Amino acid sequence: MSEQIEEQNPQRRWLRLVPLAIALVIGGFLFVGLSLKPKEIPSVLIGKAVPQFDLPAIPGRPKGLKSADLSGEVSLVNVFASWCVSCRAEHPLFMNLQARNIVPVHGLNYKDESTAALNWLRRYGDPYDRIGADLKGRVGIDWGVYGVPETFLVNAEGRIVCKHIGPVRQEDLDEKLLPAVEALRQGGTAQC
Amino acid sequence: MLKVFLRSLFVVLCLAGLSEPALAVAVDQPLDDPRQEARARAIHKQLRCLVCQNQSIEDSNAALARDLRILVRERITAGDNDEAAIRYIVERYGDWVLLQPPVKAGTALLWIGPVLFLILAIAVMVVWYRRRSSPVAGAIEPLSSEEQDRLKNLLADRDQQ
DSSP states (O other), X not given: OHHHHHHHOHHHHGGGHHHHHHHHHHHHHHHHHHXXXXXXXXXXXXXXXXXXXXXXXXXXXXXXXXXXXXSSSOEEEEEEOTTOHHHHHHHHHHHHHHHTTOSOEEEEEESOOHHHHXXXXXXXXXXXXXXXXXXXXXXXXXXXXXSSSEEEEEOTTSBEEEEEESOOOHHHIIIIIHHHHHHHXXXXXXXX | OHHHHHHHHHHHHHHHHHTHHHHHGGGGOOOSSHHHHHHHHHHHHHBBOSSSTTSBTTTOOOHHHHHHHHHHHHHHHTXXXXXXXXXXXXXXXXXXXXXXXXXXXXXXXXXXXXXXXXXXXXXXXXXXXXXXXXXXXXXXXXXXXXXXXXXXHHHHHHHHO
16 A cells, blocks of 8 residues: 555655665766776876986987977887886887887886896897986976886977886877877877 | 893894884985975875875885985985975876865865765655655545545444444
């Protein structure tokens, strides 16, 4: 009898939708929340000029890296270290970029020992044009580096266009970085 | 006697082991001036470690946290006030490094969100209780005349028994 009354009462009928509504709201939050990448902190340096720095070369290798080296042409700056395991995973991609002469890649050798870094480059190849040895990691902090590897795309005016956190994969190059390089070379803008 | 000595030595060593985490921070050289050091420590506690994200750089053992602790101390010795020292880090890592996010247009929802939810909850409760205490129209319909007659008959039957 009481069920019948509820059924006839239109005011009560919407109450049945409450669990569904709650589930949808929670589902919505989870959908957005679970697709966020909390490990990837957006860089505040995007669109800004590269930090002022002047780093010496790794002893035994020519060409250090300073701010002025990064203007004039579109380039990538890869933060790497011999102690960084995932740097090894992305390394062949940079070797390939260099072999095919697609875009110059500069290195920021982050908190590394020079002999270890040189051995590492001998072993896995040296795709870098210039490498700055950031022994204390201070320049890394100026670049907002918090995990190695990180890769920055710098435009011809020496401004940071985008930052890739973690090892670069082939699809990151194909879908994100290289199209951006192309767009910048055409004189356009790029976001990634 | 030796036994007692060894036992107390053991206890002392255990206690020393327990207190080690608190001392760990001292490895990166506190400042000589205790007031400056206190300011540096207070700033360390406000800055998030970027590697182990829910710790402050004061609590974290990550190498970057150590570098940032040293950097904050350097800024303070260089004469930065607290605000400038914090700004120095924020310019490099963004608002994200602040464990307490600043009130801005972008973070407004974060700050007023809890208040909004509280208001919503109170509103729902008020509506709920009003509904319950006031007789719901239509829920209790008066008996029709047929039902009245039936009820009368039933009661009459019962009284006769």
